[in-house]
Amino acid sequence: MNDLKxxxxxxxxxxGFTAVAMLTLALGIGANTAIxxxxxxxxxxxxxxxxxxxxxxLWESSPQRGIEQERVSGPNYLDWRAQNSVFSEMAVxxxxxxxxxxxxxxxxxxxxxxxxxxxASLFNTLGTKPLLGRTFLAEEDRKGxxxxxxxxxxxxxxxxxxxxxxxxxxxxxxxxGRREYTIVGVMPPGFGVPxxxxxxxxxxxxxxxxxxxxxAHWHNVIARLKPGVTLAQARSELTGIQVRIKQxxxxxxxxxxxxxxxxxxxxxxxxxxxxxxxxxxxxxxVLLIACANVANLMLARAASRQKEIALRIALGAGRWxxxxxxLIESVVLAVIGGSLGxxxxxxxxxxxxxxxxxxxxxLNEVTLDGAALGFTFGISVLTGV
Numbered sequence: 001m002n003d004l005k006x007x008x009x010x011x012x013x014x015x016g017f018t019a020v021a022m023l024t025l026a027l028g029i030g031a032n033t034a035i036x037x038x039x040x041x042x043x044x045x046x047x048x049x050x051x052x053x054x055x056x057x058l059w060e061s062s063p064q065r066g067i068e069q070e071r072v073s074g075p076n077y078l079d080w081r082a083q084n085s086v087f088s089e090m091a092v093x094x095x096x097x098x099x100x101x102x103x104x105x106x107x108x109x110x111x112x113x114x115x116x117x118x119x120a121s122l123f124n125t126l127g128t129k130p131l132l133g134r135t136f137l138a139e140e141d142r143k144g145x146x147x148x149x150x151x152x153x154x155x156x157x158x159x160x161x162x163x164x165x166x167x168x169x170x171x172x173x174x175x176x177g178r179r180e181y182t183i184v185g186v187m188p189p190g191f192g193v194p195x196x197x198x199x200x201x202x203x204x205x206x207x208x209x210x211x212x213x214x215x216a217h218w219h220n221v222i223a224r225l226k227p228g229v230t231l232a233q234a235r236s237e238l239t240g241i242q243v244r245i246k247q248x249x250x251x252x253x254x255x256x257x258x259x260x261x262x263x264x265x266x267x268x269x270x271x272x273x274x275x276x277x278x279x280x281x282x283x284x285x286v287l288l289i290a291c292a293n294v295a296n297l298m299l300a301r302a303a304s305r306q307k308e309i310a311l312r313i314a315l316g317a318g319r320w321x322x323x324x325x326x327l328i329e330s331v332v333l334a335v336i337g338g339s340l341g342x343x344x345x346x347x348x349x350x351x352x353x354x355x356x357x358x359x360x361x362x363l364n365e366v367t368l369d370g371a372a373l374g375f376t377f378g379i380s381v382l383t384g385v
Contacts, residue, residue, distance in 0.1 A: 030344025
């Protein structure tokens with residue numbers, strides 16, 4: 001405790017040095033805190049679904065034609081679903097990323113809402129229960145099935161005031177013709193399929209069926225692996241099914257293989273993952289430069305205190321005691337700088353979220369949480385040492 005008090009007194013004796021060193025460290029640590037929060041929220045956190053590691057996306061693939069991922073035709077999806085033994089659930093939709101924009105007709109205005117139309121099995125595949133009401137029934141997949149809708153939490157809050165009596169109300173959608181739907185459910189916060197979908201309509205809402213031409217590749221498929229099944233096993237079985245389909249329909253354009261991609265990897269994309277890691281590498285370099293600058297300041301300050309240190313040794317203080325005192329001063333400086341860095345990191349994170357493009361996935365899940373604070377404390381102590 002005495003060493004800690006002495007460290008504070010020494011730092012207060014030289015406010016200019018202390019201010020410059022703390023600000024330098026705060027900027028470096030703050031930038032790293034912001035980027036860590038971003039990477040943690042986007043890359044490291046599991047998707048907000050039960051056992052998300054079992055969720056995958058499925059694609060037709062034709063390596064000989066240079067096509068790694070191609071959307072799936074409806075008939076091929078039906079065959080995969082009927083013949084596979086590796087998935088507990090499968091779902092299909094023309095757009096998982098909220099690429100459709102639905103025009104909602106409200107009481108005195110209209111609003112564009114990102115959404116998708118999907119098979120009823122989507123919600124069971126992801127394992128997410130509605131906050132209110134229910135999701136789609138299997139019979140609502142049929143062409144001309146019931147005109148029902150499931151709302152995202154954001155749409156429910158913004159346009160329906162979070163009214164718990166919204167179930168059973170009519171929703172008017174003016175996209176591809178004006179139609180009315182009955183609201184049957186509201187999903188919990190953070191549910192996005194993944195992406196930013198905020199409205200779900202049954203697959204049959206435009207008369208969509210899955211028995212169209214086998215060469216019409218325009219569906220996205222998501223599936224849940226059975227417990228214990230690996231990606232390689234799923235890929236091998238589906239590719240075997242695909243080979244049999246290709247042999248049975250030689251005149252159709254059908255991928256020769258099937259790509260099985262973890263849902264988290266698909267949601268982020270290879271370029272996004274690489275860009276975020278590169279960005280963190282750059283910011284980590286900034287912290288190293290900040291540490292080097294502060295180290296030079298500390299060395300210069302230590303040189304100016306040679307007489308004081310020599311006197312303390314002459315009075316009986318051991319070298320370890322002197323080194324410990326200098327180390328405590330350094331750690332105190334770094335921890336204070338880290339505390340300021342938390343504020344800078346929070347501000348920088350809010351700024352990044354505000355100006356970032358809308359296509360960055362999971363941005364709504366990025367927060368300055370306990371993991372980020374623990375990271376900040378850790379690098380603050382490490383910087384001080």
